[in-house]
Amino acid sequence: MRTLYHFALHPASRQARITLAEKKLKVTESPINPWQLDQGDWKKFEDITPEGVPPTLVDVIPSGEIIITGARAICEYANDGSTRHPLLAEDIVERAEARRLADWFDHKFAQEVDALILHEKVEKSIAGAGAADPAILREGRETLAHHLGYFCWLLERRDWLAGRYFSLADIAAAAHISCLDFLGEINWRDWPTLKEWYQKVKSRPSMRPLLMDRIPGFRAPRHYTDLDF
Amino acid sequence: MRTLYHFALHPASRQARITLAEKKLKVTESPINPWQLDQGDWKKFEDITPEGVPPTLVDVIPSGEIIITGARAICEYANDGSTRHPLLAEDIVERAEARRLADWFDHKFAQEVDALILHEKVEKSIAGAGAADPAILREGRETLAHHLGYFCWLLERRDWLAGRYFSLADIAAAAHISCLDFLGEINWRDWPTLKEWYQKVKSRPSMRPLLMDRIPGFRAPRHYTDLDF
Incomplete structure (x- = not known):
């Protein structure tokens, strides 16, 4: 089970969404607006996102729950996970x-x-x-x-x-x-x-x-x- | 033969220098100061660096000369080139x-x-x-x-x-x-x-x-x- 916290009009969030979809990785999208969070939700989001902005991917793997933040890390992680539907050329x-x-x-x-x-x-x-x-x-x-x-x-x-x-x-x-x-x-x-x-x-x-x-x-x-x- | 254009007090340039050295890739370092170029040198530098800032790596490979700009692309390229001295874990x-x-x-x-x-x-x-x-x-x-x-x-x-x-x-x-x-x-x-x-x-x-x-x-x-x- 994967959850992606994202904001719709946010290029970094969109990169994560497109990449996960290209890799055919199932994910629950959880919209989050970092400019409109109340303090409680902000605290929860900041705990998993030291950058303070989405995208944040929470993935459950055999060794436990992992959290990956930022478009670059999420996109490379998704691409690293399998050789199917490659998003970087071999060359x-x-x-x-x-x-x-x-x-x-x-x-x-x-x-x-x-x-x-x-x-x-x-x-x-x-x-x-x-x-x-x-x-x-x-x-x-x-x-x-x-x-x-x-x-x-x-x-x-x-x-x-x-x-x-x-x-x-x-x-x-x-x-x-x-x-x-x-x-x-x-x-x-x-x-x-x-x-x-x-x-x-x-x-x-x-x-x-x-x-x-x-x-x-x-x-x-x-x-x-x-x-x- | 590789040439790296870099500026000494510039974190992105330093990442490229450290990474190439960690991978034991021989490179000629060519210092460039984007804030002090005369117009001729600026034109030459801009031609190979659309970003307008170093680092810029010029590498000669069998198929010709290639130009790679930016710390992230240069570091990943250097790491991709061989499995020796890995700079990303297998996990x-x-x-x-x-x-x-x-x-x-x-x-x-x-x-x-x-x-x-x-x-x-x-x-x-x-x-x-x-x-x-x-x-x-x-x-x-x-x-x-x-x-x-x-x-x-x-x-x-x-x-x-x-x-x-x-x-x-x-x-x-x-x-x-x-x-x-x-x-x-x-x-x-x-x-x-x-x-x-x-x-x-x-x-x-x-x-x-x-x-x-x-x-x-x-x-x-x-x-x-x-x-x-």
Whole structure:
């Protein structure tokens, strides 16, 4: 029995969900909103999550219960567990490229895009910290366009983001892009190469639960769930 | 022939250096200071490093030259390359714990400690952006103390940071801690458990080059190089 604590509009949480689904690992999803916990629930969550943010995976294995936190550790753990449905290529160069890109999303993209757009539109809204600042959103959108350009440049040269195979890099990208798409932040007409990639990604069964997410206070654009957008 | 572009007082660069040395992989170290490049050198560096910051590993393999950027991708690549001198345990739970902690250092510790102390003392100094702000340093030091407490709590229960074996988690920790120690930011008398761990780490041959680092404009405290500090 596995339980994954996650927050729906959170790229790190989404990476864990997609990865567990790609590996066909059964898991009970337990939504948790770290910005809205009462003190009792916060204490319980913090006890198992020293980072203070999801995702947190609780897995029961023969030697007992284990707790793994953070997207990178959970994704590598899920992939390590079996050689079926591999999410890293056998070729060590393509593996390295997948890890470089996953890390690029979790650091550079997260700091320069998520920390502006998701923070302004999601975290501030949930925390009741006022309206989104248009200047910060503008800055985030400019960097997003720059990064999507790089993303397309890679995809014009490869089958998938890191090379020949679908990998943890595509999962990291899908997690970040799908959150921004939920908020209507991707203008698909401007990015045909990216759109083609995202159509392939969206039609994978692992993405289905994310496309069904309903988040109180937010409404996704109609194309968000549409496979042929 | 391998070349590693790195910056001496930079935790991510240090992780790559320690890991390559632990795996006994010969590498030419090429120091690069991303805050002080002239435009020509910057262009050359940016061409191989879309992240804009080191570490960047250029490796020559039978199929050609490959470029890997970022501490996580370089460390995993080096470890993937051979089963000798493993830096992740065979046990998948201990592997997951090592990756969780490495990620914890690269995200949480980097954001809450490095982004305050290293930024104020190193980056501002190099960029000529004025003196360190005492209020920011104080905030960084308070969080550092909190995190070192967690660190000691783990080490009181384990041989090494992630469990029974020296791992990428110890390397991540050593990279961050050694930068702070270079700046005289660790009061070793307050942290005997951490000190015992760091004595073991410091005496590994992989740490020797880092202890010999000389950085123009900075002077490490005398105990920095001392194995019996």
